[in-house]
Amino acid sequence: MPWDPHADVIVVDRPPDRGGAASDLYRAFGETLRGLRTTFGRIIEGTTTLQYPEEKTAVYPRFRGRHKLHRFEDTGLEKCVGCSLCAAACPADCIRVVAAENTPELRVSPGERYAAVYEINMSRCIFCGYCEVACPFDAITMGHDYELSDFARSDLIFTKEMLLAEPLERTPLRAAGE
Amino acid sequence: MIATVSYFEPWWIQVLKSIVIFAIALQLVPVVLLVERKLLGRFQNRFGPNRVGPYGVLQPLADIGKLLTKEQSRPTTSVGFLFALAPGISICTAVATFAIIPFGDPQDIFGTKVGLYGIDVSIGPLYLFAFGAIAFYGLMLGGWASGSKYSFLGAMRAAAQLISYEVSQGLALVGVVITAGTLSLTGIVHAQGGMWYIVPQLIGFLVFMTAGFAETNRAPFDLAEADAELVGGYNTEYGGARFASYFFAEYLNVIVVSGVATTMFLGGWLLPFGLDPPGWVDPFVVLFKMALFVSLFIWIRATLPRLRYDQLMAFGWKVLLPLATINALVTAIVVVATH
Numbered sequence: 001m002p003w004d005p006h007a008d009v010i011v012v013d014r015p016p017d018r019g020g021a022a023s024d025l026y027r028a029f030g031e032t033l034r035g036l037r038t039t040f041g042r043i044i045e046g047t048t049t050l051q052y053p054e055e056k057t058a059v060y061p062r063f064r065g066r067h068k069l070h071r072f073e074d075t076g077l078e079k080c081v082g083c084s085l086c087a088a089a090c091p092a093d094c095i096r097v098v099a100a101e102n103t104p105e106l107r108v109s110p111g112e113r114y115a116a117v118y119e120i121n122m123s124r125c126i127f128c129g130y131c132e133v134a135c136p137f138d139a140i141t142m143g144h145d146y147e148l149s150d151f152a153r154s155d156l157i158f159t160k161e162m163l164l165a166e167p168l169e170r171t172p173l174r175a176a177g178e
Numbered sequence: 179m180i181a182t183v184s185y186f187e188p189w190w191i192q193v194l195k196s197i198v199i200f201a202i203a204l205q206l207v208p209v210v211l212l213v214e215r216k217l218l219g220r221f222q223n224r225f226g227p228n229r230v231g232p233y234g235v236l237q238p239l240a241d242i243g244k245l246l247t248k249e250q251s252r253p254t255t256s257v258g259f260l261f262a263l264a265p266g267i268s269i270c271t272a273v274a275t276f277a278i279i280p281f282g283d284p285q286d287i288f289g290t291k292v293g294l295y296g297i298d299v300s301i302g303p304l305y306l307f308a309f310g311a312i313a314f315y316g317l318m319l320g321g322w323a324s325g326s327k328y329s330f331l332g333a334m335r336a337a338a339q340l341i342s343y344e345v346s347q348g349l350a351l352v353g354v355v356i357t358a359g360t361l362s363l364t365g366i367v368h369a370q371g372g373m374w375y376i377v378p379q380l381i382g383f384l385v386f387m388t389a390g391f392a393e394t395n396r397a398p399f400d401l402a403e404a405d406a407e408l409v410g411g412y413n414t415e416y417g418g419a420r421f422a423s424y425f426f427a428e429y430l431n432v433i434v435v436s437g438v439a440t441t442m443f444l445g446g447w448l449l450p451f452g453l454d455p456p457g458w459v460d461p462f463v464v465l466f467k468m469a470l471f472v473s474l475f476i477w478i479r480a481t482l483p484r485l486r487y488d489q490l491m492a493f494g495w496k497v498l499l500p501l502a503t504i505n506a507l508v509t510a511i512v513v514v515a516t517h
Contacts, residue, residue: 036477
């Protein structure tokens with residue numbers, strides 16, 4: 001019931017009377033014991049924490065962590081053809097691609113062009129995965145690595161070489177049904 | 179002469195004893211600190227500190243080292259002398275109260291009879307409450323001299339709380355004193371040879387422990403600190419070693435209340451089932467029983483939420499005080515009727 005400022009009688013919500021102070025005290029004591037039992041149950045239950053630097057959270061297969069650039073396994077050519085669709089799709093504007101022409105002497109990717117510069121600024125990336133979706137050749141995918149802290153902002157700009165390199169598997173993958 | 183003190187030791191034993199007792203008290207505090215954080219962790223499904231040293235045992239050292247190396251800052255609105263004095267009062271009264279807790283019968287050490295306690299005064303509980311009342315000056319002056327509104331609110335709460343709960347605590351012990359027929363703490367322990375007073379004085383025990391939580395400003399009666407609303411209460415403006423003193427005094431008070439409860443209700447160094455170990459075991463029995471009480475303090479802290487101020491006052495005056503009074507009255511009638 002809303003409060004009417006002109007009302008003479010103000011209705012106050014009170015808990016139901018359960019039989020006076022003695023019964024209140026008795027119930028409070030009982031509830032205290034119940035509370036003590038509940039907290040003691042937590043000790044019996046044991047700990048559920050993860051000792052982070054030693055143990056790591058297992059991630060799901062579709063977890064969006066640090067990006068990876070891929071090569072063709074048979075020819076070793078880079079999948080990226082420097083089309084810049086990922087840079088266009090990026091809402092954080094953290095991808096920079098500078099394309100160059102492939103020549104018969106220097107063939108880096110199977111297409112006409114390749115990415116001469118491919119940089120992702122990890123301090124800006126929001127890990128939305130749009131780059132992965134935009135890429136027509138599956139050249140860029142989101143990896144599982146989430147340990148990305150560093151001492152300087154400039155160290156968080158990942159170059160093509162860093163993204164192409166086989167990443168250290170630092171993050172455990174969740175087993176099926178886990 | 180109001181209080182007789184049963185000095186039967188030479189003066190050098192007295193000096194040595196005070197140093198040993200202070201050293202023991204000083205060693206117990208970091209242990210309680212660590213145990214509290216570890217246990218609180220377990221109560222919340224986590225480990226608690228486990229990084230500093232093996233199993234985190236060096237955590238209290240790290241904490242104390244950090245506090246002692248911090249800058250001593252002081253608000254410009256504070257009253258300098260009192261601001262510096264207040265933590266000292268807290269810590270002195272806490273250590274002084276520790277002196278009356280008996281750890282065993284007098285033992286022969288270096289061919290001299292040595293009582294395993296600081297002093298055995300003939301006014302045991304009164305000594306305890308006297309220093310408990312002075313301890314409140316530590317909080318009150320600290321909060322007032324800080325010149326900060328949060329500190330002042332905390333100090334006011336501490337004052338109101340200590341005054342209202344000290345009455346019940348005192349009355350709760352009256353039953354024990356009547357039953358034992360002595361005010362000396364060693365005498366009270368010896369009087370529990372047949373049965374620990376926790377059985378006949380169960381109500382008194384419950385009231386004493388509840389008031390003890392309020393006296394030591396521990397959850398659920400930690401309104402004087404109330405980190406959530408008062409940012410630490412009386413110790414808001416304190417930092418570094420002075421804050422460490424307050425911290426030390428609080429935990430020492432927990433130990434003291436545990437010790438007094440052990441002495442008054444759990445039969446001190448006496449063991450049940452007719453067990454009578456050699457004298458050197460007695461202090462360990464007392465320490466073990468104290469550890470049980472300290473764990474209870476921590477368990478309660480992990481369980482109960484902080485009371486509102488009016489609830490605290492209502493509980494103290496309307497529940498604890500009548501209970502303690504009735505307990506003392508009934509005990510007195512029973513003792514008179516049976517003798």
